[in-house]
Amino acid sequence: MPSPRPTQLGSSLFLVTSLVALLAACRAVPAAPLATAPVAGRPAWESDNPVRPLPVPPLGSPADFAATPWVTPEKVRLGRWLFFDPRLSADGTISCASCHRPANGFSEPTAHSTGVRGQQGTRKAPPILNAAWPVYPVWFWDGRAASLAEQAKGPLANPVEMAMPLDAVVATVAARPGYRRAVAEAFGDERIDIDRIAEALAAYEATRLSGNSRADRFDAGDEAALSPAERRGRELFFGRAGCNKCHLGPGYSDARFHNLGAGWRQPTPGAPPASGFADPGRAAVTHDPRDTGAFKTPTLREVSRRAPYMHDGSLATLRDAVVHYQQGGIANPWLSPLSKPLRLDAAEIDDLVAFLVALDGEGFADAPPRSFPR
Ligand code: HEC
Numbered sequence: 001m002p003s004p005r006p007t008q009l010g011s012s013l014f015l016v017t018s019l020v021a022l023l024a025a026c027r028a029v030p031a032a033p034l035a036t037a038p039v040a041g042r043p044a045w046e047s048d049n050p051v052r053p054l055p056v057p058p059l060g061s062p063a064d065f066a067a068t069p070w071v072t073p074e075k076v077r078l079g080r081w082l083f084f085d086p087r088l089s090a091d092g093t094i095s096c097a098s099c100h101r102p103a104n105g106f107s108e109p110t111a112h113s114t115g116v117r118g119q120q121g122t123r124k125a126p127p128i129l130n131a132a133w134p135v136y137p138v139w140f141w142d143g144r145a146a147s148l149a150e151q152a153k154g155p156l157a158n159p160v161e162m163a164m165p166l167d168a169v170v171a172t173v174a175a176r177p178g179y180r181r182a183v184a185e186a187f188g189d190e191r192i193d194i195d196r197i198a199e200a201l202a203a204y205e206a207t208r209l210s211g212n213s214r215a216d217r218f219d220a221g222d223e224a225a226l227s228p229a230e231r232r233g234r235e236l237f238f239g240r241a242g243c244n245k246c247h248l249g250p251g252y253s254d255a256r257f258h259n260l261g262a263g264w265r266q267p268t269p270g271a272p273p274a275s276g277f278a279d280p281g282r283a284a285v286t287h288d289p290r291d292t293g294a295f296k297t298p299t300l301r302e303v304s305r306r307a308p309y310m311h312d313g314s315l316a317t318l319r320d321a322v323v324h325y326q327q328g329g330i331a332n333p334w335l336s337p338l339s340k341p342l343r344l345d346a347a348e349i350d351d352l353v354a355f356l357v358a359l360d361g362e363g364f365a366d367a368p369p370r371s372f373p374r
Pocket residue numbers: 083094095096097098099100113114115116121123124125126127128131138139140141142148151152155156160161162201205
């Protein structure tokens with residue numbers, strides 16, 4: 001895809017504004033403020049996951065909670081339980097965190113996801129970092145969800161992920177008085193529906209931030225934050241290697257779709273060319289053949305924590321990823337014109353890898369709650 005046109009920007013902004021307005025309109029009377037210390041008469045699982053203030057965004061993170069008034073501490077708390085709760089899956093074994101693991105920047109250390117009953121997905125779980133503030137409101141590798149909350153309904157019902165009909169998810173949550181109370185605290189009354197569940201999940205996701213990396217500190221003026229090799233890698237990233245044509249802005253992603261050839265296999269003679277991609281990527285959403293094999297640019301924050309790389313995990317290491325770009329991607333009929341061979345020597349490849357590691361920061365760490373609402 002070419003660089004974003006102003007009209008796209010306009011309609012995206014409209015989408016975001018209307019979403020925010022819509023969500024703001026849904027906000028009910030605020031619940032009474034809750035203490036964070038254990039409260040007499042409240043069970044241990046409840047004091048274990050207290051209502052906490054929203055995090056202060058770390059240096060360099062695009063997070064801005066003033067722009068997301070629907071993210072409230074009470075919804076985040078509810079969403080944290082829901083995110084880690086395997087009872088929301090068909091066989092009680094899989095939660096969102098099975099695939100979006102805190103230690104991997106809320107991505108996973110495998111090429112494909114594994115859902116209920118050991119079923120293998122075909123795509124890798126992307127990281128969830130600074131996820132509520134993308135350049136454009138598109139989620140999933142192919143951009144088929146237009147809000148974080150809409151996105152959350154996908155994996156719940158997806159037969160190879162959590163495989164729960166959405167009304168069964170609602171019934172599971174509604175059957176627990178503890179969840180009913182948490183819903184009332186978050187939304188003003190006990191009504192439980194899939195939109196509230198999705199919004200609470202999205203609110204929790206919005207608090208998984210990434211910033212204060214060595215690269216962020218360098219950008220803020222601390223020259224010593226990057227080693228000489230990391231600094232050379234940074235020069236290449238923003239200069240001759242042109243990585244910032246797509247990995248741009250504070251999220252290191254343009255939220256646009258590009259074909260780099262990952263996943264391409266020469267089709268058997270006579271077969272349609274597009275069959276060279278087992279996964280059609282963005283074309284499955286737009287039905288535009290020009291989008292064949294195009295995937296959303298992922299953020300590069302915390303990238304060293306989530307090998308293997310790309311939508312199909314086809315590149316094992318960060319070095320392999322840089323070598324992929326060095327070669328100009330994998331030739332195929334839809335290769336992005338922005339993907340051209342780079343003339344980097346071995347030392348420059350090492351420098352780029354060093355810079356990518358310097359994008360690791362903080363602000364996302366979490367551990368599963370020790371117990372869940374009953
Ligand atoms: C079985 C593994 C699995 C489970 C369980 C799972 N996900 Fe995912 N998640 C994925 C995969 C794979 C993708 C990419 C799918 C795609 O692009 O089609 C994804 C994509 C996402 C994205 C989009 C990220 C982006 O940058 O576009 C978000 C957000 C997300 N999941 C949140 C959740 C939430 C919330 C839950 C729980 C309700 C959940 N996931 C459960 C595997 C999983």
